[in-house]
Amino acid sequence: xxxxxxxxxxxxxxxxxxxxxxxxxxxxxxxxxxxxxxxxxxxxxxxxxxxxxxxxxxxxxxxxxxxxxxxxxxxxxxxxxxxxxxxxxxxxxxxxxxxxxxxxxxxxxxxxxxxxxxxxxxxxxxxxxxxxxxxxxxxxxxxxxxxxxxxxxxxxxxxxxxxxxxxxxxxxxxxxxxxxxxxxxxxxxxxxxxxxxxxxxxxxxxxxxxxxxxxxxxxxxxxxxxxxxxxxxxxxxxxxxxxxxxxxxxxxxxxxxxxxxxxxxxxxxxxxxxxxxxxxxxxxxxxxxxxxxxxxxxxxxxxxxxxxxxxxxxxxxxxxx
Amino acid sequence: xxxxxxxxxxxxxxxxxxxxxxxxxxxxxxxxxxxxxxxxxxxxxxxxxxxxxxxxxxxxxxxxxxxxxxxxxxxxxxxxxxxxxxxxxxxxxxxxxxx
Numbered sequence: 002x003x004x005x006x007x008x009x010x011x012x013x014x015x016x017x018x019x020x021x022x023x024x025x026x027x028x029x030x031x032x033x034x035x036x037x038x039x040x041x042x043x044x045x046x047x048x049x050x051x052x053x054x055x056x057x058x059x060x061x062x063x064x065x066x067x068x069x070x071x072x073x074x075x076x077x078x079x080x081x082x083x084x085x086x087x088x089x090x091x092x093x094x095x096x097x098x099x100x101x102x103x104x105x106x107x108x109x110x111x112x113x114x115x116x117x118x119x120x121x122x123x124x125x126x127x128x129x130x131x132x133x134x135x136x137x138x139x140x141x142x143x144x145x146x147x148x149x150x151x152x153x154x155x156x157x158x159x160x161x162x163x164x165x166x167x168x169x170x171x172x173x174x175x176x177x178x179x180x181x182x183x184x185x186x187x188x189x190x191x192x193x194x195x196x197x198x199x200x201x202x203x204x205x206x207x208x209x210x211x212x213x214x215x216x217x218x219x220x221x222x223x224x225x226x227x228x229x230x231x232x233x234x235x236x237x238x239x240x241x242x243x244x245x246x247x248x249x250x251x252x253x254x255x256x257x258x259x260x261x262x263x264x265x266x267x268x269x270x271x272x273x274x275x276x277x278x279x280x281x282x283x284x285x286x287x288x289x290x291x292x293x294x295x296x297x298x299x300x301x302x303x304x305x306x307x308x309x310x311x312x313x314x315x316x317x318x319x320x321x322x
Numbered sequence: 323x324x325x326x327x328x329x330x331x332x333x334x335x336x337x338x339x340x341x342x343x344x345x346x347x348x349x350x351x352x353x354x355x356x357x358x359x360x361x362x363x364x365x366x367x368x369x370x371x372x373x374x375x376x377x378x379x380x381x382x383x384x385x386x387x388x389x390x391x392x393x394x395x396x397x398x399x400x401x402x403x404x405x406x407x408x409x410x411x412x413x414x415x416x417x418x419x420x421x
Contacts, residue, residue, distance in 0.1 A: 023416055159421065181421030189415055198414030211414060223420035254420050314411060 006173070008190035009034035015045035016052075016159055017113060018180030022166070025174035025190045037170050041177075045162065051077050052158045054101065055112045061154060065101070069148030071138065079142045082135075085157050088267035089132045093281040095271035097242035099129040101153040106245070108231040109238055122232040126245035156270050160220060160263035167218075167262070181221035181269075182262045185214065194310075201315075202253040202292045210290050210298060212258070213310040220265035222273045223254030223292075239273045250276035251294045258288040258309050277301070 007029050012021045022041055024034050053059045057066075060078050074082070085098040106124035108116060134147035146152065159179040166177050167184040174187030176195065185195040194215055198208035202225045212219060224247065228237040241248040255272040259265030268285045275282040277291065277299070288309050289301040300311050 018419075018421060021416060176416040178416055178418065181419050183416060183418050185416070191415075192412065195416075196412050196414045198417035200417055200419045202420065205419065208414060208417065211411070212418075219418045221418045221420050226420040256418055312411070 005191050006188065009038075011038040011041075013042055013045070015042070016048060016162070016179060017155075018159070019178075020045055020162075021176075021178040021183075023176040023190070024170075024172045025188055027173055030172075033170070037172075041166055044165065045179075047077070048158055048162050051075065052081065052154050054153050054155070061152065064144060064146065065151040068146040068150055071136075071143045071145045074142055074144050076142065079137070079139075079144065081154050081158055081161055082144055082152070083137065084161065084263060085152070085154055086132050086135065086137075088157060088263075092267060092271040092275070092285065094129075094131060094242055095275040095279070095281060096156060096267045097129045097131065098152045098154055098156065099131055099135075099150050100240045100242050100245075101151040103127045103129055103240050103242075103245035104153065104238065107236050107240075107247070108229060109227075109236075113227055113229070116229045123234070123236070128245045129240070129242035131242070157263050157266060160218070160261070160266035163218070163262040179262075181223075181226075181256075182218070182266050183220070184218040184262045186216050199256050199290055200254070203296065208314050209292060210256075210314055211312040212256070212290070213312070214258070214308055217308065218259050218262040218265045219256055220259070220262060220269045221254055221256040222266070222269040223252075224248070224273065225253050239270060241274050248274040250274070252276065252291055253294050254292045256290045257286060 006025050006027060008023060008025045009031065010021070010023045011034070012019055014020075020041065022038060024030075024037060026033070049056070049059070051060045054061060054065070056062060060075060064072050064074060064078070082098075085096075088096045089098060103126065104110070106127050108121070108123055130147065130150045134150060135152075136145040137143070138145075160182040163177045163179050163182050163184045167175070168186050172187065174185075174189055176183060176185040176189075183197065185197070189195045194213045197212040197214070197219055199210040199212060199219075199221065201207040201209040202223060222239060224237040224239055226237075228235060230236070237247045239248050240246065250273065252273050255269045257265045257269040257272060259268060268282075269289075271279075272282050272286060272289060272291070277283075286301055287303040290311055291299040291301060293299060296315075298313050298315060300313075
């Protein structure tokens, strides 16, 4: 076990959630930490300006407003769209960036804090149009959305942000979390391995499990967060693109391990939408911790072998993964 | 794939693409290349443009004013999160929350 190393922690609100950063150094490095934290905040602001669907001036809002026409976009937006389209193809459409109209029809048409059950009914479910009609022009970085298609990149951008920052600078180790998406690298401040708490779906002040790992990413998606009532019915933001309705697979939260945060984020969404038995999901997941609606914790491990030790804190017993 | 429900899977096909969600060396290399390219793109683009506009020295001064109140040196032995105080359970260094 290594000795306790100097470490620096910072948290700030962004992208509708909280960004947390932990940096580890061999020596005291407060000034360098402040520099890194400041850059992280500015990068988050750039993300907001590019990807917020709740800001009419954001680049993605301007792209959606011009659906049906070719639109030149920034390198950042183009790269994120490429990743989202890859994610949709890889998950057989379980992850789908074209669910925006379905989300809006269910009432998630404003920031989550502004949603209220004002007595309105939801609109008829709107199955996602899918990505087949989206055209990319890489040479000029032009994106053409079909006229009936609006996109939401909320399913990849936090993971992309985490991946961009992870490993940057001269830190010997670190951890970055944006909402449910986090990545760890290098040496932890104490101990030999990183220890990640998995939020208890019933009590966010507690952890339901711990993940012990050397490096990598974990993303958690769930139906217990970003849930709202519309017309008296409880809804959530993880939409099944095939129906346009919130997914109902008996899963409250899914924490998925991956090499990168954006991989894990896409796979976690696909798991909640498709369920544990979906063959595409099972081909994607290497290791995961799933909390079912009844509170049971299920660990999932690919035959290739995982790198994460899972400790179930609800019984304080190690799960044989 | 196995779960603690006793399920087993053998030989299901894996998707292959440059997100790297496979176990093959080729796709892992491809994923690493893509991530490197994206990092270069973002860091050279967004961050470099920021630094070129404001300058590193000014940026550092400004950042200190902004973030120092929220930044904590946690180099002492105190855990970051005090939860689940059951004996024998180490404290987590960071948490994954539902999004």
